[in-house]
Amino acid sequence: MSRLVLVHAHPDDETITCGGLMARAVDAGWDVTLVTCTLGELGEVIPAELRHLEGSDELGPFREKELAAACSAVGVTDHRLLGGRGRWRDSGMVATGEGIRAAAPADLGPGAFAVRADVDLQVHQLVEVLAEAEPDVVVSYDASGGYGHPDHVRAHEITGGAVERIDPLGARVALYATAAAHDEVARGLDALRRRSWLPLPVPPVEDLPTVPDDAVTVRIALGAARVRKLAALRAHATQIGVHDDGSEPPAFALSNGLAQPVTASEGFVLLRGPDGGLAALSA
Template sequence: MSPGPLLLVHAHPDDETITCGGVMARAVAAGVPTTLITCTRGERGEVIPSGLQHLTGDALGEYREGELARACAALGVTDHRWLGGAGTWQDSGMVLAGEGIRAAAPETIEPGAFAGRDVDDQVEALVTVLREVAPRAVLTYDERGGYGHPDHVRAHEITMAAVAAVDPDATAITVHATAAAHDEVDAGLEALRRRAWLPLPVPPVDDLPTVPDATITTRIALGGARVAKLAALRAHATQISVYDDGREPPAFALSNGLAQPVLGAECFVHLRGPAGTRDDLFPPS
């Protein structure tokens, strides 16, 4: 990997680990300065463990702060920041849109929610961090927010605006979107269907947000970093269940109870700035 720095912009605690946990662990292990920005505390997340379902609102947000701290420790990330400070913007919530895990904005978004009206303040807060960190590569979501959550969409919007403000000529900062390669996910799901012991339904690949494999511009093999990713997934226990019997691939599930594979690589699509290579998020020096 390049000397970096690397900066990631994610909407809620757990998003960073699901999409980029292995890359962060690899980057930190390689000595790449890595900064994680989280935009909300995920106060409207659905809680999986029955013993924690009393947590709602600010109480859930505070609990998820601790989960994220434990996940960062598992990944080795020491520079984590809440955009604008913890609790400045709250989880906007979502509604399901069709089958699987695709989402959309709720009919009403509260004024203090991240997908509300403070976009200029959010861009300004992110510009401040970009100027301080001076990253060579930035990771966030695509224009659809990956799976449609309004906070993911807003995270994409402010990231692109902030990077354009800091690097208007698109010569210094490379921006990539997290992505799931359709055929790789499909193969992982098929392997999960052969696990008779797995106590979860395995969805068809079309119920998950994927992109055609040919559109993937960078694919990072995780190797041993996947062990750290699995530990970080377990740290987000209110949101994620992990199933691992030692065979390929391990599985995780969100509150919808649908099994998804924890693949051996994380994939990205180039959005802006100098292009990297198939196996490196950073452009050649």
């Protein structure tokens, strides 16, 4: 039996990038552990009826419930909050003006996950999880955090550090970063532009965080698991809107109101360790 650990910054990140992977791994009998580093306390809330949560102390606990529902949708039963509930808080972000890309704010609040002085403690906390879970495969982000959010960057840093501690020679644990294949995303965006009913603008592919298709080490075809990924996306109602009339592909949007495709596969780039860790799920 294979063991998979995923390390994500906020509730919803796990579903957007790895919802299908988690569902496929559960179906294959893998042990799946999800580690979430913060509760996304600074997230922007989309639905008008929930907007009173934005900026309040209620948003984090509400997003924790959304995360539990999303985990249930894809079948994940082992979910951990890094360091325990409320240990690390969302650091927030600022837009860079370069597409959907972000950077760290000038000032980080108390307990913010991205505070530089806390790296070693966070690595230690994640090492404790990995030592218990004994993963064959670990998934997080690349060095840019996908789109620059400081909490994603920090998740990449501590995941790499923790994996190196439990597998210093890189012989046992395969470490992957999530990756959106450029051409697949571009085809999905083109299809969305042809939807006369879609009430959202569709961005150019250059504005989205993608990688060249040939840089993707492994693609996980979602197949029927995409239905469960869509259910998990809907569970994150404060952060994600899902638009699906049965056309291919379905669409989702974040608080920026830009339509993105829910592609038929999820991509991953091997960063360290033995190749082939996710190969069994790629068939």
